[in-house]
Amino acid sequence: MRLDRFITLTLVRPFRRTCDAFVTQPASAGNSLPILMYHSISAAAESNVPAYYRTCTAPKVFAQHLLVLKSAGYCGVDLSTGLAWLQAQANGQQPTPNGNVRPVVLTFDDGFRDFHTQALPLLVNLGFTATMFLPSQFIKNVWQSFQGREYMCWADVLEAVKHGVQVGTHTASHTDLRQLAWSDVVNELRECRVCLEDRLGAPVTSFSYPFGFPLADKSFCRQLRVVLAECGYQNCLTTIIGRVQMGDDLFALRRLPVNGDTDPAFLLAKISGFYDWMRRPQLLSKSLKHLFPATTRGVRPHPHR
Numbered sequence: 001m002r003l004d005r006f007i008t009l010t011l012v013r014p015f016r017r018t019c020d021a022f023v024t025q026p027a028s029a030g031n032s033l034p035i036l037m038y039h040s041i042s043a044a045a046e047s048n049v050p051a052y053y054r055t056c057t058a059p060k061v062f063a064q065h066l067l068v069l070k071s072a073g074y075c076g077v078d079l080s081t082g083l084a085w086l087q088a089q090a091n092g093q094q095p096t097p098n099g100n101v102r103p104v105v106l107t108f109d110d111g112f113r114d115f116h117t118q119a120l121p122l123l124v125n126l127g128f129t130a131t132m133f134l135p136s137q138f139i140k141n142v143w144q145s146f147q148g149r150e151y152m153c154w155a156d157v158l159e160a161v162k163h164g165v166q167v168g169t170h171t172a173s174h175t176d177l178r179q180l181a182w183s184d185v186v187n188e189l190r191e192c193r194v195c196l197e198d199r200l201g202a203p204v205t206s207f208s209y210p211f212g213f214p215l216a217d218k219s220f221c222r223q224l225r226v227v228l229a230e231c232g233y234q235n236c237l238t239t240i241i242g243r244v245q246m247g248d249d250l251f252a253l254r255r256l257p258v259n260g261d262t263d264p265a266f267l268l269a270k271i272s273g274f275y276d277w278m279r280r281p282q283l284l285s286k287s288l289k290h291l292f293p294a295t296t297r298g299v300r301p302h303p304h305r
Contacts, residue, residue: 004052009269034104035253040056044056051259066123072268075101113150133237135174177211240252240253241256243271243273256275
C-alpha cells in the first residue's frame, strides 16, 4: 500500500472526523474548492515509475472516478466556474453550478490526444466539463507525436471547446521555466497565450505551471507572479498539494494529483481535505532540494510534481 494513502485513510481521516464531531463547522466541509490534476487518460504502462509520480489514468478508472464524484454530490466544472463559486462563497452567497451539487474542478495538463478520445465522451455523458492546459507548439492541424505520446490536433481542441471545455496555457514548448532567462519565460507565456487566443477567438487567461512548481524558491515564485500578470494572466495552477481556500493567491492555486492508483476511497479522501497534510512533506522535500541543489544536479525534474 502507498504510504501517503495509508496515512491519509488510516490516520488523518479518522482523526479529522473525530475533531469535526466536536465543532459546529467541520473543517472537512468548509468552503474549499478541490481541483483535480489529471494528465493522460490511458492504460499506458508506468511500472518503472513510483505510484505517486504516475501520470496515466486508465479509462475505466477515470470513468469510475467520475461516477464516484457524481454519487458523492459533486459536479465536474471548469476552472472559471469553480473559482466563481468560491468567490461567491466569500461574498456570503450560496450558489452552486448545478442545484445543490458542489463543484470539483477537473484539469488536464499537456493536451494528449487521449483527452479527446477517452475523457471527453465520459465527461459529456455525465454533464461534466473541465479545463485543459495546452503547450501550443505541440498542437498542430494534424496529430503530432513526441516521445511516444500523441497530442490533440486543433480540430480536437475546438470540438472539446464546443462541449464547454475551457482552455488554458501550459507554456509554448513545455519547458522547465527555471532553466530560462526571464525574457525567454515571457516569450513562452506570451507565445502560447497569443496562439491559443488566435485559434479559439476568445480570451485565454489561465496558466498551468509545467514540471514541479518550485514553491521553495520564493524569489522565483514572486517574479513569476509579476510576469504572469504582465502577460495578461488571471491565475496560475501549480502542483502544490491541497484544496483552494477562500482568499488564496490566484497565482499559486493548489491541486490534488490523481492517477490510475487513486481508488474511490482515496479520491473521496482527497477532495474532502484529508490529503491536504501532504503539502508539508512536499514543501520540506522541495526546500531540501532548493537548499542542497548539488545532490540533484543533472537530474531532470519530474514533469509534473
